[in-house]
Amino acid sequence: MSEVTERHLRILEALLFASKEPLDANSLLAYLGEGADVAALLLELQSRYASRGVNLVRRADKWAFRTAEDLGFLLRREEQETRPLSRAALETLAIIAYHQPATRAEIEEVRGVATGKGTIDLLLEAGWIRMRGRRRTPGRPVTYGTTEAFLDHFGLEALGDLPGLDELKGSGLLSNRLPPSLQIPLPFEGALRDDEDPLEPGDEDLEDNS
Template sequence: MSDENFEGEVRQRQLRILEALLFASSEPLSLAEMSPYVGDGANLPVLIEELRALYANRGVNLVRRGDRWAFRTAEDLGFLLRREEEETRPLSRAALETLAIIAYHQPATRAEIEEVRGVAVGKGTMDILMEAGWVRMRGRRRTPGRPVTYGTTDAFLDHFGLEHLSDLPGLDELKGAGLLSSRLPPSLQIPLPFDGALRDDEDPLAPDDQGDAVSDDD
């Protein structure tokens, strides 16, 4: 067997491994999580793009969600598989507005969220968003009181079908979808959200910070 044929077989095997991993996973996977299964020397960024191209015109597509990848039903065929699901705890208007503000203003503290909304964030609102897996505690702001900063998760991107935060809809689209209410100031501007690890004005969370979300900024 020539070297070229051997390399081609190795590449096909690597693609099949990635395909199997992604189909078997219930959650999007990062390249780092898939790397141990593919073998040393594999060019994962190139392989994943090749796999995405292979599925570009199929009933399922390989999509990116932040730094993770997953197979999802092609957007134009989603209506065929849509299921009616009962929402045991539907999101309130306050929770939807809070989620939208965090998405666009992250990293944001509770005080900053309240400043944008013009009303206080209820004690359970942040709990609901964190339990849904759409919001996470990022760090602590380097300001008096060291308030917790919040941001969205890859699960948020996956649920709303976004590849990056830059794919978020505009302000008018948010209002039209009912995610922002008329109570918000007309001068509200949508900033560029930051989804990196930590900003220069943030410190890492301490081990005991996870239980501090609801009381922070009170």
């Protein structure tokens, strides 16, 4: 392997180790210069770390070093002490993940009970869901979707890696009363759907009365 390639690999290695957040290929390319094949370099670096204590993993379209799965029990990240998610929050998160973009009314339809604003706020503060836009229906309700932080926290490369609904129901996370429309989502997409309008300035600070 050429000296240039090895230097590029060392640069990528240093950048990814130093970053607190996953990085995308375009961000990394800025440090390598035009002509560098970032995709191939990342795959080579991933291969080199495949059997080590840390692995290079992909989260949506970004990359990060994470503790190898079989050694996760040895290390703990320093985290602020927080209350565990309630069953309502876990169910809401699961429904958004599998049914996004979803409005609060659609979440309530699946769960069969009202969803308090505090539950949505908790997931927003955790960084696992985001306000995507507003549905083009009466009342223009806010639509919610998952974030890249959600993928990273749960060790998913893409939404298509989510467990099947049968497995999810078997874990007790969702009840068996699921509508036929609840399906495995398409791979992660940040773009709005045809039935959504973009958020307007200040929307994030408004009460969601949908």
